[in-house]
Amino acid sequence: MSLKSKIEDTLKFNAKNGIKRSKTVVGLVDTVIGGYRAATKIDAWREPPREILPKYIQTFCRKSARAFGVEVVEVEPVPKTHALWASNHISWMDIPVVGSVSPAFFLSKAEVAEMPIMGPLAKVAGTLFIKRGSGDAGSVASQMATFLKQGYSIVFFPEATTTDGHKIKKLHGKLIQAAMDANKPIQPIVICYVNEKGELDDVVPYYGGIKLKDSLFNVIDGSRVTAYVLPLQPLYPEDKSRDQLTTELQQRMQAGLEELHSRVVSSKQ
Numbered sequence: 001m002s003l004k005s006k007i008e009d010t011l012k013f014n015a016k017n018g019i020k021r022s023k024t025v026v027g028l029v030d031t032v033i034g035g036y037r038a039a040t041k042i043d044a045w046r047e048p049p050r051e052i053l054p055k056y057i058q059t060f061c062r063k064s065a066r067a068f069g070v071e072v073v074e075v076e077p078v079p080k081t082h083a084l085w086a087s088n089h090i091s092w093m094d095i096p097v098v099g100s101v102s103p104a105f106f107l108s109k110a111e112v113a114e115m116p117i118m119g120p121l122a123k124v125a126g127t128l129f130i131k132r133g134s135g136d137a138g139s140v141a142s143q144m145a146t147f148l149k150q151g152y153s154i155v156f157f158p159e160a161t162t163t164d165g166h167k168i169k170k171l172h173g174k175l176i177q178a179a180m181d182a183n184k185p186i187q188p189i190v191i192c193y194v195n196e197k198g199e200l201d202d203v204v205p206y207y208g209g210i211k212l213k214d215s216l217f218n219v220i221d222g223s224r225v226t227a228y229v230l231p232l233q234p235l236y237p238e239d240k241s242r243d244q245l246t247t248e249l250q251q252r253m254q255a256g257l258e259e260l261h262s263r264v265v266s267s268k269q
Contacts, residue, residue, distance in 0.1 A: 020220065020221060021220055021221075024067055024068065024069075024220045027063070027066065027067030027068075028064070028067045030063075030067075031060060031063040031064050031067055032117065032121070034059075034060070034063065035056075035060045035121050035124075035125075036120075036121070038056050038059075038060070039121070039124040042056065044124035044125075045124060048123070048124050048125065048126040050105070050126045050152055053105075053125060053126045054102075054103040054104075056125075057099055057105075057125050057126075058099065058100050058101065058102075058103075060099070060121075060125070061095070061096040061097070061098075061099030061100040062096070062100040064096040065093065065096040065097055065100060065227065068093065068096075068219050068220060069219065069220070069222070069223070069224045069225060070093060070096075070097065070193070070204070070219075070224075070225045070226070070227050071224070071225075071226050071227065072096075072097050072100040072101065072226075072227045072229065073226055073227065073228050073229065074101055074229050074231075075228050075229060075230045075260060075263060075264065076230060076231055077231075078101040078102065078189065078229060078231045079187070079231055080103045081103075081153070081185065081187045081234060082103075082148075082151065082152075082153050082184065083104075083153055083179070083184050083185045083186060083187035083234060084144070084148060084153070084154055084156070084175075084176070084178055084179040084182075084184055084185070084186050084187070085098075085102055085104040085153060085154065085155035085156070085186075085187045085188075085189065086155070086156060086157075086158050086186055086187070086188045086189070086249060086253070087155060087156075087157055087188070087189050087190070087191060088157070088159060088163070088165075088168055088190050088191060088253060088257060089157035089159045089160075089161065089162050089163065090162055090163060090164070090165040090191065090192075090193065090204065090205050090206070090207075091162060091193070091204045091205055091206040091207075091215070092206050092212070092215070093193070093204050093206075093219065093227070094157070094191060097191055097227040097229065098155055098189070098191065098229075100229075101189075101229050102153075102155055102189070103153055104152075104153035104154055104155040104187075105125070105126045105127060105128055105147075105152055105153065105154055105155070106122075106125075106127050106128070106154075106155060107127075107128050107130055107140075107144070107154060107155075107156055108122060108127045108128070108129055108130065109129070109130060110129045110130065110131055112127070112129070113127075113129050126152070128143070128144070128147050128152075128154060130143055131143070138174070138177070140175060141174060141175050141176075141177040141178045141181070142178075142181070144156075144175060144178035144182075145177070145178040145179075145181035145182045146182075148178060148179070148182035148184045149182045153187075154178070156175055158171040158172055158173065158175065158176070158246075158249065159171060159172070160172045161207070162205065162206050162207040163205070163207055164202070164205050164207060165192055165193060165200055165201075165205050166200065167254065167257065168190075168250065168253045168254045168257055170250070171246055171249055171250045171253070172246075173242050173243065173245065173246030173249075174242075176237075176242055176245050176246055176249070177242055179237050179245075180237040180242060180245070183237065183238075184237075185234040185235060185236050185237070186234060186235040186236075186237070186245065186249060187231070187232075187234045188231075188232040188234070188235070188249060188252055188253050188256065189229055189230065189231045189232060190229075190230050190232065190253055190256045190257045190260050191227060191228065191229050191230075191260075192227070192228050192257070192260055192261060192264065192265070193205070193225050193226070193227050193228075194225065194226050194228060194264055194265055195223060195225055196223050196224060196225075198265060198266030199265065199266075200261070200265055201225050203218050203219060203222040203223075203225070204219055204222075204225055204227075226264075228260060228263075228264045230256060230259065230260040230263075232252055232253065232256040233252070235248055235249055235252065
């Protein structure tokens with residue numbers, strides 16, 4: 001089965017939205033093929049060259065978001081900070097959005113590496129595959145700290161679940177230990193999705209009981225959306241406890257999200 005056929009089978013065409021879904025398939029196939037070609041060009045199949053990978057990852061992620069009808073906009077220039085990056089979490093779309101602007105590598109469960117099509121791409125993109133064991137956050141934080149000490153940034157979602165995007169849920173601070181152990185800053189960013197009416201979009205958010213398949217269809221069949229990204233001031237772990245850092249991060253991200261909404265949302269909801 002060809003790559004295009006696999007993606008088409010995943011999206012399950014119907015007559016009503018066939019044309020738009022066909023365009024999405026074309027965009028996704030082009031993006032994936034481009035990713036494979038880039039990986040071959042930089043010889044990433046044997047060992048991902050992490051020093052140069054971020055620019056390729058950003059290009060791939062931006063094209064992926066665009067294929068789904070989402071344009072990514074930096075409200076302020078996103079820095080290239082070597083840090084533990086923290087983002088609010090609204091949707092599966094957050095991965096290509098954050099990946100479009102951040103120099104950080106993603107965390108993923110080890111099982112993702114075995115997935116067809118995207119598994120190999122995740123490997124060559126330098127993804128940090130976490131070996132999870134009985135929910136051992138301490139072990140995960142230790143693996144992250146080692147990665148940070150090696151000179152590579154990581155992005156994670158401290159809310160640990162997706163939301164409707166209106167506010168920041170209570171943050172889980174266990175993985176912040178990685179920044180403390182590696183003595184690296186925490187670089188927070190906040191994102192939001194705005195529809196063509198200037199409202200916070202209610203199609204992209206993936207939370208509650210919605211199924212992934214339905215969410216994919218809703219995004220593909222919906223109107224164009226803009227994903228806005230706002231970087232915030234970094235937090236430094238020196239002389240602070242993990243609870244203090246978690247509280248400061250919570251406050252900074254909530255204030256940052258409110259600022260972002262005030263700057264890019266034209267309609268109050």
